[in-house]
Amino acid sequence: xxxxxxxxxxxxxxxxxxxGLRFCRECFIKYIKKKVRKTLGKxxxxxxxxxxxxxxxxxxxxxxxxxxxxxxxxIPNSEVIGLIxxxxxxxxxKKGIEIAIEFCEKYDIPYxxxxxxxxxxxxxxxxxxxxxxxxxxxxxCTFCGVIRRRxxxxxxxxxxxxxxxxxxxxxxxxxxxxxxxxxxxxxxxAILGRNIEHPKFVKRIKPLKYIPEDEVKLFxxxxxxxxxxxxxxxxxxxxxxxxxxxxxxxEERHPGRKYSIVAGFERLVKYLPVEKERGVCKYCGNPSAxxxxxVCEILKKLNII
Ligand code: SF4
Ligand code: ZN
Ligand code: ZN
Numbered sequence: 001x002x003x004x005x006x007x008x009x010x011x012x013x014x015x016x017x018x019x020g021l022r023f024c025r026e027c028f029i030k031y032i033k034k035k036v037r038k039t040l041g042k043x044x045x046x047x048x049x050x051x052x053x054x055x056x057x058x059x060x061x062x063x064x065x066x067x068x069x070x071x072x073x074x075i076p077n078s079e080v081i082g083l084i085x086x087x088x089x090x091x092x093x094k095k096g097i098e099i100a101i102e103f104c105e106k107y108d109i110p111y112x113x114x115x116x117x118x119x120x121x122x123x124x125x126x127x128x129x130x131x132x133x134x135x136x137x138x139x140x141c142t143f144c145g146v147i148r149r150r151x152x153x154x155x156x157x158x159x160x161x162x163x164x165x166x167x168x169x170x171x172x173x174x175x176x177x178x179x180x181x182x183x184x185x186x187x188x189x190a191i192l193g194r195n196i197e198h199p200k201f202v203k204r205i206k207p208l209k210y211i212p213e214d215e216v217k218l219f220x221x222x223x224x225x226x227x228x229x230x231x232x233x234x235x236x237x238x239x240x241x242x243x244x245x246x247x248x249x250x251e252e253r254h255p256g257r258k259y260s261i262v263a264g265f266e267r268l269v270k271y272l273p274v275e276k277e278r279g280v281c282k283y284c285g286n287p288s289a290x291x292x293x294x295v296c297e298i299l300k301k302l303n304i305i
Contacts (some may be wrong), residue, residue: 002015002022003022004023004024004027005015005020005021005022005023006021006023006024006027006031007024007026007027009024010024010025010026010027010069011024011027012024013028013222014028014192014215014218014300016215017255017256018255018256020261020289025222026221027222028141028219029219029222030219031299032067032211032215032219033067033070035210035211036064036067036207036208036211037067037071039207039208039210040071040160040205040207040208044163044205045071045075045076046075046078047075047076047078048076048077048078049072049079049161049162049163049190050078050079050080050081050160050161050163051068051072051078051079051081051162051164051165051205052081052083052152052156052159052161052163052164052165052202053065053068053080053081053082053083053109053123053153053164053165053167053300054083054085054164054165054166054167055082055083055084055100055103055104055111055113055167056084056085056096056100056228057084057096057097057098057099057100057103057219057227057228058167058227058229059216059220059225059227059229060167060168060169060172060208060213060216061100061188062099062100062167062207062220062225062227063167063208063216063219063220063225064165064166064167065080065082065103065104065107065109065167066107066223066225067207068080068165068207069109077174079110079111081109081110081111081112081159081161082100082103082109082110082111082112083111083112083114083117083152083155083156083164083259083266084097084100084101084111084112084113084114085113085114085115085148085151085155086113086114086115086117086154087115087116087123087144087147087148088115088116088117088122088123088124088125088210089123089125089232089233089234090125090232091233092230092232092250095220095228095230096228097113099226099227099228100228102226103225103226104127112155112159114151114155116147116151116233117150118296119147119150119151120147120299120304121304122304123233124140124143124144124147127140127143127298127302128143128234128302130302130303130304131143131302132290134301134302134303136301136302138211139234139239140238141234141235141238141240142233142236142298146294146295146298147295147298148261150268150286150295152164152166153200153201153202156202157200157201157202162202162203163202163203163204163205164202164203164204164205164293165204165205165206165207166204166205166206167206167207167208168206168208168209169208169209169211169212169213169216170208170209170210170211170213170258170259170262171212171244171247171258172213173206173209173262174247174258174259174261174262175240175243175244175247176192176240177189177192177261177262177265178243178246178247179239179240179262180192181244182243186272187275189265189272190269190272190273190275191274191275192265192269193265193272193302194269194274196274196287198287199228200286201287210259210260210262212259216269223304230249247261255281258285262303275289276289277290281293281295281296283285283296283300283305284296
């Protein structure tokens, strides 16, 4: 029997390749809880804080919500709330939302739901349709990500949250970094690593950014967290999924590389210039670096506004 490297007693259930450590169930759960707590730090886990958590019903957002709820439960004057966005993806999103609601009710987390339809007047499915008609070849995720980010920010802002927590794991962040490197998109790279200082932007935090996807999944399974595991029908079309395959191969051959991509990026980002969101968008009034914001740019291109 392989024994846990931490307690040196119980049976190991997980071998962490990059560290060479083995974990039993209890030591693994403790390890994740401690690591995420350390990622957030005392500046974030403190009194008088309200956190809006983007919850999709997938494993990442539910593990994040599970941990944040546990960290803040004993802290006076603190609150965590669930923010759920329905993009309008037929046959996919409804199931995730059901699971997200079930989770929030089980753990007594207040939650709010907003839809693309009420926010921009149409679903993601109809945006994709319209893009096809207009021969615009952009990936659905490009539209989806920009609009969802705006909705989550505004939901958190309306509810006076100090932070907006997003369940991106180590794999997600490493993929985003590499995508922007490969594209040579320094502007996006700079934004990825920093928060825009603006009264209309809620600071974003990524509590799981140092936890690899397979460890998030293992944590969810060990704790019996029920999550939505079907992939989005649009996800296979994405450039991101190609980068994900490349990074998985790299990690397989050289354990620890996903982590070093993210850690290296965090050191580098301090030196990248950030564009100030000085003006406001002439269509929607949201802060924007140019006179039309990214959301309105998409909607204009598709003749939705
Ligand atoms: Fe949106 Fe793409 Fe995620 Fe699907 S995979 S929910 S289209 S960002
Ligand atoms: Zn142990
Ligand atoms: Zn706008």
